[in-house]
Amino acid sequence: xxxxQTALNRGSAAQGFAQPADSDSWYLDPLAALQKRNVxxxxxxDWAPDLRPQTVVKTDVFxxxxxxxxxxxxxxxxxRLSLGFDVELRTVAKAQRRYQGEAxxxxxxxxxNLPFASDSLELIISxxxxxxxxxxxxxxESIRELxxxxxxxxxxILTIDNPWxxxxxxxxxxxxxxxxxxxxxxxxxxxxxxxxxxxxGLRPQAWRPLIHNxxxxxxxxxxxxxxxxxxxxxxxxxxxxxxxxxxxxxPTRWFTCVFMAVCVTKEPPSAA
Numbered sequence: 284x285x286x287x288q289t290a291l292n293r294g295s296a297a298q299g300f301a302q303p304a305d306s307d308s309w310y311l312d313p314l315a316a317l318q319k320r321n322v323x324x325x326x327x328x329d330w331a332p333d334l335r336p337q338t339v340v341k342t343d344v345f346x347x348x349x350x351x352x353x354x355x356x357x358x359x360x361x362x363r364l365s366l367g368f369d370v371e372l373r374t375v376a377k378a379q380r381r382y383q384g385e386a387x388x389x390x391x392x393x394x395x396n397l398p399f400a401s402d403s404l405e406l407i408i409s410x411x412x413x414x415x416x417x418x419x420x421x422x423x424e425s426i427r428e429l430x431x432x433x434x435x436x437x438x439x440i441l442t443i444d445n446p447w448x449x450x451x452x453x454x455x456x457x458x459x460x461x462x463x464x465x466x467x468x469x470x471x472x473x474x475x476x477x478x479x480x481x482x483x484g485l486r487p488q489a490w491r492p493l494i495h496n497x498x499x500x501x502x503x504x505x506x507x508x509x510x511x512x513x514x515x516x517x518x519x520x521x522x523x524x525x526x527x528x529x530x531x532x533x534p535t536r537w538f539t540c541v542f543m544a545v546c547v548t549k550e551p552p553s554a555a
Contacts, residue, residue, distance in 0.1 A: 312505040314520045315496065316352040318528075322493050323354045323410055326440050330489060330546040334438060336360055336405030341367040342394050342429070343412040347387065348377035354410060355387050362406075368392035394425040397432050402549075405437035411542060414443040414470040422469050423479055430483040435549045439485070442493060442544040444470040447537065450497050457499070473543055485547040492540030495530035496523075 311319070339358050344367040347353040355367045368390040369375050375389045382389075392398055394412065407429060416422045433439055444451060444467065455467045471479060473490070480487055504523065509516045530539045537543075 311350055311352060312502065312509070312520060313351055314517060315501065315505060315524060316350045318496075318524050319352040319494060320346070320354055320357065323352075323408070323440075323442070324357055326442075326491065326493075326544055326546070327354075327358055327360075327406075327408065330440055331360065331406060331438050334360060334406055336362050336437065338362055338364045338366060338404055339406045339408065340399075340404050341365075342407065342409040343367070344369045344374055344378040344389055346410065347389070348374045348381065354408060356382060356385065358406075358408070360406070364388065366390060368394075368397075370394070395421060395428055397428050399432040401431050402434050404432050405434045407433060407437070407439040407441075409439065409441045411442050411444060413441070415466065415468045417466075417468050419469050419471070422471070423483075426479055426485075427483045430480075430485050430549065433485070433549050435551065437549070438488075439547045440544065441547065442542045443476065445492070445537070445540050445543050446470050446472055448539065448541060450500070454498055473537070476543070476545065480545070480547055481550075484550045486550050487545050487547050489546045491544045492531065492536045493542040493544050495527040495536070495539045495541065497527075498541055501527075 339355070339360065339362045341347075341355040344355070347355055347367055348369075355365050358365065365387045366389070367378065367387055369378070370391070370393045372391050375391045378387070378389045390398075394409075409429070413422055413425050416425065429439060446452075451470075458467045477487055501523075505520055508519055508523070512519055527539075530536055533539070
């Protein structure tokens with residue numbers, strides 16, 4: 284993990300980043316949320332350093348509505364418009380309340396049927412959105428729709444749940460229960476996703492495994508650490524997160540990662 288990211292995990296992370304005053308951290312420890320935000324912003328820095336988009340679009344606004352892992356308000360590429368959309372109207376309304384009067388704008392829309400012109404979006408950021416669709420058919424439909432609206436010179440940064448992670452299927456079963464705050468859906472393997480992207484006219488340019496903290500287990504452990512150490516818990520929480528971040532350099536990283544990330548561009552049309 285880069286040194287600047289480690290520093291952000293220690294709590295002075297918020298400086299220089301858009302942070303609304305209210306934060307609903309029921310699903311993620313504040314430092315784990317900052318870690319999640321930072322690794323996604325690092326993807327944008329690494330995979331779109333030369334991009335100067337007019338519009339940046341994010342495919343869901345759950346993070347923007349709830350916690351400090353919000354990505355969209357912190358993408359600074361000189362864009363005229365930062366726009367997030369979500370199929371859940373309540374989530375859109377909550378995000379609007381949190382960022383009222385600030386740069387991001389929010390829209391109620393479905394990734395399978397987008398209200399954007401073809402070839403119109405220069406940067407699309409999709410953070411574990413498409414893996415909430417129930418079926419593979421819906422997943423593929425959304426990939427094709429995002430491919431339709433992506434500018435031929437633009438980029439899409441996509442992250443989805445990693446089905447090879449040992450904790451994925453227990454978590455999947457847990458989040459199918461009636462009291463779950465949201466449901467996990469279909470997610471493909473890396474090879475299957477690569478094929479689906481290419482079938483939709485997209486060209487994968489780079490891949491990266493993201494975040495190696497065991498999901499749910501980490502939430503419970505960090506809750507315990509917060510209770511045990513109180514106001515001085517940030518240091519030990521950061522050490523915990525940084526320990527698992529070291530998995531990024533191991534040969535097992537594609538099994539331990541919680542998310543798979545890929546950067547894609549649009550295939551040029553074939554000559555007739």
